[in-house]
Amino acid sequence: MEFAIWIGLGAVAFAGVLQGLFAVPMKYAPRWNYEHIWLIYSLAGMVVLPWTLTTATVPHLGEVYSLTSTGALIRIACFGLCWGIGSALAGLGMNLLGIGLGMAIILGLSASVGSLIPLLILTPQRLFTHQGRTYLVGTVIMVVGIALCARAGMLRDARKRGESASRRSFLAGFTVCCLSGLFSSALNFSYAFGGEAVANARAVGASPLWSTGVVTALAVSGGFVANLVYCGYLLRKNGTFGRFTSDGAGTGWICGALMGLLWFGGQSLYAVGITWMGDLGVVIGWPLLMGMIIVTSNAAGVLTGEWNGVSAQTRRFLAFGMLIILGALGVLAMAQRAA
Secondary structure, eight states, rough: OHHHHHHHHHHHHHHHHHHTTGGGGGGTTTTHHHHHHHHHHIIIIOOOOOOOHEEEEEHHHHHHHHHHHHHHHHHHHHHHHHHHHHHHHHHHHHHOOOHHHHHHHHHHHHHHHHHHHHHHHOOGGGSSSSHHHHHHHHHHHHHHHHHHHHHHHHHHHHEEEEOOHHHHHHHHHHHHHHHHHHTHHHHHHHHHHHHHHOOOOOOOOHOOOTTHHHHHHHHHHHHHHHHHHHHHHHHHHHHOOGGGTTTTTHHHHHHHHHHHHHOOOOOHHHHHHHHHHHGGGGIIIIIHHHHHHHHHHHHHHHHHHTTTTHHHHHHHHHHHHHHHHHHHHHHHHHHHHTT
16 A cells, blocks of 8 residues: 555544544533533634635635635535534534534434435435445444434433433433534535535645635634524523633633644544545545544543443443444445445
8 A cells, every 4th residue: 555545544543533532622621611612612613723724725715716606605605504503513412412422423414414415416316326325225324323322322311310301311412413413414515515616726726635625614614603603692691701701711712722623623634634545535534534533532432431330231332333333434435435
């Protein structure tokens, strides 16, 4: 195997580790509510870092957007807005279910829907081909894996809170994570429908490595709007604006900025990795990224005590569920290869 491919594999694997860890700093800002740290994370990861990188790597950025049709720009931003709703729900869902379980449910649904919907919209006739059937099989397997993980979460919460309280709490968290997964898949649609902007970026001299940044920056900025509105609503409702400058706020600012750096750093490193991998990027890179995020986030959840004291049966449900989700990612990757 060529050295460049090994570099790409390492970059994608490390990108998955970074994104799998991005929510961990939330646990270390005890004086801040969800809305405080999530707003700082959103500002850093969805506005400051994306536009800084895109401005530095794409020449004549203003010209790129002026050459792109208004309809294409609106579609990119609107899909980004939908993704942002999913992002806001992701933070809430991980608060309710924990990092590992919440991330598995969100990513599983996002990966399945994000692959299937563009196929249905752009080329519906391919649903009846080998590729389309493979996507459907992968989605069904993913649902089975998510169901097993959900059962593990219900058993865990029943032990901690009691049966009736657990069922209500878990169903609320599970519903939020499912909605997050569905909305989060919209980021993939921004790329599916943003080809015009990428082509314009390359036409004015941007390298293939960084040209997709014109879609990323615009889409995640649309996502920031959704997070800003929700966090602003919570800040006003709870009357907690003052915590941004109160005692201990420095820790919160650092943790929020670190979340943004981990998330966007992983996103950028993934783009670099699949470029180094060449044709293997779309075949191996995507399932490797998702798999590393799920494994890392669950390892982080275990190490931070999310599964302390659960029974062996609960651990088996979780382990089998994770294995099936990883298997479903492999099936979806095979469908991608058939494209």
